[in-house]
Amino acid sequence: MDTMTFNRRTFLKSTAAAAAVLPTFNILSQEAKTIGPDDDQVNAAVIGYGAEGEILADAAMKIPGVRFKAVCDIWDYRRKMARGRMRSLGHEVNVYEDYREMLDKEDKNIDCVIVATPDWMHAEHSVYCMEKGKHVYCEKEMSNRLEKAKEMVLGQRRTGKIFQIGHQRRSNPRYIHAINRVIREANMLGRVTHAYGQWNRSVAPFLTVRDRLNIPTETLQKYGYENMEQFLNWRWFDKYGGGPMVDLGSHQIDLFFWVWDCVPVTVTAIGGNDYYNRQMNDNVMAIYEFKTKEGVINRAYYQVLTTSSRGGFYEQFMGENGSLTISEIAARGNAVQREVREGVPDWEQFAKKGLVLPVRKPVAATVTSNAALDVRVTAEADGWPLPVDLLKPAHMPHLENFFLAVRRNKPELLTCPVELAYESAVAVLAANRSVAEGKTITFKPEDFKV
Secondary structure, three states: OOOOOOOHHHHHHHHHHHHHOOOOEEEOOOOOEOOOOOOOOEEEEEEOOOHHHHHHHHHHOOOOOEEEEEEEOOOHHHHHHHHHHHHHOOOOOEEEOOHHHHHHHOOOOOOEEEEOOOHHHHHHHHHHHHHOOOEEEEOOOOOOOHHHHHHHHHHHHHHOOOEEEOOHHHHOHHHHHHHHHHHHHOOOOOOEEEEEEEEEOOOOOOOOOOHHHOOOHHHHHHOOOOOHHHHHOHHHOOOOOOHHHHHOHHHHHHHHHHHHOOOEEEEEEEEEOOOOOOOOOOEEEEEEEEEOOOOOEEEEEEEEEOOOOOOOEEEEEEEOOEEEEEOOOHHHOEEEEEEOOOOOOOOHHHHHOOOOOOOOOOOOOEEEEEOOEEEEOOEOOOOEEOOEEOOOOOOHHHHHHHHHHHHHOOHHHOOOEHHHHHHHHHHHHHHHHHHHHOOOEEOOHHHHOO
16 A cells, blocks of 8 residues: 555545545434445454453444454453453454464454554554554554654554544544534634633542452563553553543544644643642643634633543534534533624524524523623523434444545545644643643644654
């Protein structure tokens, strides 16, 4: 396969082609559209069958024509779990402790590999698989080290293999409709000046298991872990992960890039490990500045908390004519809210085109709470709902997109190729650096390229 260099313009052109072959979803105001899968069987393996690996494998096994042949994990407990679960779903797999042994022995049996190991191993596992001739789907974040993320970009260029990074919102039909059609094509919001995203979680202790399930110390040390605490809670250790900002923020900060079609110029972040006293920050609040191709400055605020679940996770895009609130869980965000002011177009035209549903409550012009304060309503209380519903597991459309690109041997079909994902990796890792150094990080355009 010829190697392909993806840039933002190439990606935006390719999304039209990718959208034409995206998986089944409902447009609630229209008849559901179904795109059937290709007939070719794709044989897959998994490296890292932890919680995320299990979720990805379960979603992939729902895709017709995908067959799992092997699973690798350094934890015997998870290897046995993978074998049992996959067998119950009709997939007979061989299990391995070492990924190199798996790739050697299963070379002729597998076409692609799902990499769902801790972040610090993504580069090693992904590049090795591509060098062995396998296509790769790798969970985000690409890596907790920027130099390792660069190795992944170079590995794809060198091998020319299909390489998808797991920013699954890029293939979610609700997000595609909201961003590509509502915001970008129809311009319903007008100029989007600001964005907001958050992922808040409740207090949670370190994960533990019963002693009888522990991995032997010599095995842990062989693979770079000092003990089970580090292995089970790798996200909280600098060697293995990037903390909540990287683990969670990478999903949502990537959306700022998508909406504004540009990379940020600065990030200023504060945070700390104030509650748990762990290695990585348990709270981060970051402000990104973007300069669009039109030369205007837009700003986005992002926060991640691990001491309160207030609001959960969602994203908002705020424009002069309206705002979008959206989340992977539709109950947390699924509507566009129109500004009530002179000069904003009537949105009935957009409802007639199927861009939104015409369901909303009328709004009074003003609400007076007391004699001293006149609170003017400036936006409709209940927005116009999005007409698209995802009827599958959240990761499944992104995996379908990957397997389709593999079947057709067309990297241009990918909704999140590695060079696009690298841009968000730069921005997210820089937020942690801004916290550590206590200063604003200023980007150069070349920072986002390899």
